Amino acid sequence: MTTSPLRPGDPRRLGDYRLLSRLGEGGMGTVFLGRDPEGGPVAVKVIRPEHASNDEFRARFRSEVERARQVPSFCTAAVLDADPDNDTPYLVVEYVEGPSLQDVVEERGPMSPGDLHSVAVGVAAALTAIHGAGIIHRDLKPSNVLLSLGLPKVIDFGIARALEGTTKYTRPGRWVGTVDYMAPERLDPDVGPITPAADIFAWGGVIVFAGTGRNPFYGDTPVATAAQILTKAPELRGVPSSLVDLLTRAFARDPADRPAANELLQQLLAVNVPHAGPKTRRADSRFDARDLLSQVIAEGPKPAPANGHAPVDSPPPALADPAPLSRVASRQAASRRRASSSRVTTRRLAYAVGAVMAASVAAATVAYARTTGDPVAEATQPQAKLAPVSMTPAMRGPSFSDPLSGPGRFHESKAEFGSCTFRNGRLEAQVNGGTTYQCPGPEDAFSGNQTISVRVELASPDACAMVWFRFDGARGYQVTACADQVELEKLDGVLLSSLGKTSSVTVQPGGQHDLAIVISDQHAAVTIDGQDAVQGAVSDPDLAKGKIQLGVTTTNGSTKAKVWYSNLDTRTG
Structure with missing residues (x-):
C-alpha cells in the first residue's frame, strides 16, 4: 500500500500511537500509518476539524465506534481503539497490507470469473459479520475493500452514519458517500428507510465493477448517476453468468426483495466456482492462499429481526525420505524464522477468499446463527445442497490408526541433524537446531476429504x-504448531507460503494436546484440543494427493528440540 510523507500540520502522535505517514484522505478525515506501543502497524483515522467541532457529530461518532467494536474481524479490519473525546477525534483499526479493489482493477483490469467469485464471497462474509453486529456499512465501494494476502478485508463500516446523520451535512441534494454505489432508498427517502439491504445493493455495484471495470450505473455527473440508479436497470454485460441472478436480486428496486447478507453468502457458496481459462488468467495473479473465515464469531451481539436484516437505529450492544530434509529443510527453517520475525512470508497477492466448501459454509452459517439467534440446525441445512468444487482424483488412500508406541507405519531413523525413536510408548522426534527433521512414515498417498x-x-x-499432508517429498502442505503460534503453509521446494496463522490457540510445552486437520475438498481447518486454530485453502491442483508425515523444528537455531507423538488416526472420505 502506497504512503506519502506527513505534512507540516499533521499530528505526529495521538494517544499511544505514533504517526509515520499518510495512507489516504477522504470526506471524514485523513488516514495515517502508525505504530502501536508494541511497534506494530496500525491505521489511524483522524477526523477533520470541521466535524470534530460539531457536538452532534461527536455523539454519533462515539456511538458508531462502539458498534464497530462488536464486529468480528474475519473479512473486516478490526477496530482496535478510538478516542472520540480527544481534541482531535481518531479511530485506530487493524492495518491491512494490500491494495484496494479499486486500485487492482484500475491497474490490471477486470478480474477473471473465479477470482471475481472469490471476492464476492469475501465481501458477502464481511457484510454478514457487520450486519450481525447491528451495523449498516453505508459506504461500501471498491476503495473500501482491501485485498490482503488471503482474503478481502472490508473497512470503514458504519462510521459514515456519524456524518450522514448529522443535520449540518444532510441538506437536500447532498449525499454522504459515493453515489455510484448508493441504493435507491439512500437517494430518495420515499423508496423506504435505510436498512442493511442498502449494503446489498452496494455489494452488487462493487462486484460489477470488479468483473467489468465499470459501474453498473453511469452518468456524467453525480446527479445523472443518481437518476440512472432511480430509473434504469443495471448494466450487467460482461458479468459471469454464475453471478447474474444474484446480482439482479441485489439490485432490486424494493429493498425487501434483496437477499440478506447471510442468504447471499449461502447462495454464493452453493455455486460451483468458475475457473479462469488460459486466456484470462494472468501469470502475475496467482491465487494460492485463499481463506474465508480466519475465525468465527464466539457469540453475537444483537439479534436481527425475522427478515434477516439487523436493526437500524437501535442502541449499540454493550461492550462487554527417511533421512532428514537436510539442505532443503535448512532453507525451509531459515525461511520460517525470517517469516516469523518480520511477519513476512512469500507474498503472493491473493485478491480473494477462493474455493471455500462445506467446512467454511458450516463456520459462516454457525457464526451468523449465533449473531442473529437463528437455530443452528436450520441455518446449516443448505450444506446438503452444495455442489462442491473438487479437482482431486478419485483415489483416496487407507484409513488407519497407529498408537505410535513402536515401529509400524512410522520407523526409527537417525542422522546428523536429528532422530526419530520410540521411547516410553511414544514417537520422539528430535532436531539438533537450525533445521527441520522428518520421521519416515507411510508411503500411502492420500487425496480427497x-x-x-x-x-x-x-x-x-x-x-x-x-x-x-499431501506431501511428495519436496512439495505439499504443512502445519507447524509452536508454543506461540500455529501456522498452515504451502511448501513448494524451498518456497513457503503462509495460508493462515494464529497466536490465540497454541500448543503449550509440557502438556499433551490433540492436533487435528480436517480437509474438506479444497479447504483445510486445523484445531488444537477442539478449538479452531487456523484455516486455509488447499486448492493447488498439483498438490491434490500425497503422504502424511510427522516431524519437528525449532524456533531457536542454536538448541535441540524434541516433540513426542502418539495416537495418530487418519480417516478418509
Missing part, C-alpha cells in the same frame, strides 16, 4: 510439532 488427528507434546518452548 480426510481427517488427521494426533496427540503432541512439546518438550520445550523452542520446539514445534510439524505435520505434513
